[in-house]
Amino acid sequence: MGAGANPQMTSNPYAQASGAQQGALAGTAAGMTYQPSQVQATSYQAADPTQFMANYQNPYESQVVQQTLADIGQAQDIALNQMGAQAEAANAFGGSRHGVAEAQTRVGYGKQAANTVGQLRQQGFNTALGAAQNQAAAQNAASQFGAQAGMTAQQLNQMAGLQGAQQRLGAASQLGNLGRQSFGYGQQIQQQQAQEGAMQRQIQQQLIDQARGGFQRYTGAPQQGLQTLISTLTGVPNVTGQSQSFQPGLFNYLQLGANMFG
Amino acid sequence: MAKGGTQSTQATLPSWFETGLQQGVGMGTDMAPLMSTYIPESGPTVAALSPQELASMQSTNMAAQSFGMPTADTSSYLPQVQNMGGIQGYSAQPMIDQMISNVPQAQRDYIESFGLTDTGEVGSRAPQNQPVELEMQPSGGGK
Numbered sequence: 001m002g003a004g005a006n007p008q009m010t011s012n013p014y015a016q017a018s019g020a021q022q023g024a025l026a027g028t029a030a031g032m033t034y035q036p037s038q039v040q041a042t043s044y045q046a047a048d049p050t051q052f053m054a055n056y057q058n059p060y061e062s063q064v065v066q067q068t069l070a071d072i073g074q075a076q077d078i079a080l081n082q083m084g085a086q087a088e089a090a091n092a093f094g095g096s097r098h099g100v101a102e103a104q105t106r107v108g109y110g111k112q113a114a115n116t117v118g119q120l121r122q123q124g125f126n127t128a129l130g131a132a133q134n135q136a137a138a139q140n141a142a143s144q145f146g147a148q149a150g151m152t153a154q155q156l157n158q159m160a161g162l163q164g165a166q167q168r169l170g171a172a173s174q175l176g177n178l179g180r181q182s183f184g185y186g187q188q189i190q191q192q193q194a195q196e197g198a199m200q201r202q203i204q205q206q207l208i209d210q211a212r213g214g215f216q217r218y219t220g221a222p223q224q225g226l227q228t229l230i231s232t233l234t235g236v237p238n239v240t241g242q243s244q245s246f247q248p249g250l251f252n253y254l255q256l257g258a259n260m261f262g
Numbered sequence: 263m264a265k266g267g268t269q270s271t272q273a274t275l276p277s278w279f280e281t282g283l284q285q286g287v288g289m290g291t292d293m294a295p296l297m298s299t300y301i302p303e304s305g306p307t308v309a310a311l312s313p314q315e316l317a318s319m320q321s322t323n324m325a326a327q328s329f330g331m332p333t334a335d336t337s338s339y340l341p342q343v344q345n346m347g348g349i350q351g352y353s354a355q356p357m358i359d360q361m362i363s364n365v366p367q368a369q370r371d372y373i374e375s376f377g378l379t380d381t382g383e384v385g386s387r388a389p390q391n392q393p394v395e396l397e398m399q400p401s402g403g404g405k
Binding site: 012014015017018021183186189190191193194196197198200201202204205207208211212215216219222223225226229230232233236239240241242243244245246247248249251252 | 267271273274276286289290292293305308314315316317318321324327328329347349350351
């Protein structure tokens with residue numbers, strides 16, 4: 001990290017882009033293999049009321065029955081005693097009529113006892129059955145609620161899982177985009193650096209070319225002087241002229257003598 | 263001798279022009295060794311990569327490294343940067359020197375005999391050292 005860089009920037013943009021790309025690839029690959037949780041049907045065993053009946057049997061029922069039987073027996077004894085006293089008062093104690101009446105009394109109390117005990121037992125059974133049915137119904141309702149709640153929970157978990165998978169895929173996509181953005185930042189900065197650097201180098205090259213040109217002008221200065229001289233000479237028009245000369249011959253000398261002496 | 267006379271015609275130059283020609287020939291003769299002398303251009307001939315360009319190249323390496331791709335060290339590829347008068351660049355002179363050194367010594371001696379020696383004397387094959395009597399003598403190459 002260069003001096004003065006953003007302290008939050010812990011790595012160069014290309015490392016960020018690379019890391020983001022790897023993360024995006026991994027996240028996308030994980031999203032591709034995502035398996036949503038399965039929703040399993042929940043069932044329950046309906047409660048049998050009879051299994052609860054024992055819990056609702058009156059534990060004092062037998063005592064009540066026995067007490068009832070005892071009360072009926074006592075009432076029967078009282079009735080028989082009164083009947084015996086009446087029979088004795090009528091001097092009929094021990095007679096056949098007394099025996100028949102006593103037997104009928106016993107039959108009547110016996111029936112009463114049977115009916116009363118039967119009613120008590122029936123009442124106890126019905127009470128226990130009702131309570132057991134109520135418990136079974138309550139238990140069934142609870143089981144049904146639990147099953148429904150379980151299904152709902154599974155569905156919610158499945159939806160949450162799907163949403164989580166979609167969120168992760170979205171995050172992976174965003175990570176990829178951010179990585180691409182970081183890569184773009186890096187490239188832009190790099191291109192700017194290259195562009196500015198090339199401009200600086202061109203200036204440097206121009207300086208070098210100028211320097212080389214100056215050096216070549218220095219070493220070629222004498223030649224330039226000669227060229228200047230040659231240009232000067234060749235630039236002058238019509239510098240050549242003509243001169244004529246005559247070399248006399250023998251005939252010319254003879255002709256000259258003849259003229260002198262002629 | 264011819265019986266009649268002989269008439270001839272000659273082209274003539276003005277004296278000032280002839281003087282100029284003579285001066286030009288003399289100057290050319292003086293310059294011939296100079297022009298035959300190889301004067302190396304030391305120093306950089308190609309501008310060096312700028313710091314910004316080096317930074318950009320480093321960024322390329324960082325990018326390649328970040329993605330697990332091979333990187334390259336440009337410093338081992340480009341020649342040593344030379345600094346002359348604050349100008350930084352690469353010089354072709356080492357290569358020129360090597361190319362010249364590969365020329366056979368006898369040929370180098372012959373080539374260099376037309377020019378100036380390291381001490382500023384004209385070479386053995388310079389016009390000044392040609393065994394010809396010249397009507398016009400150069401100045402001798404002195405300053």
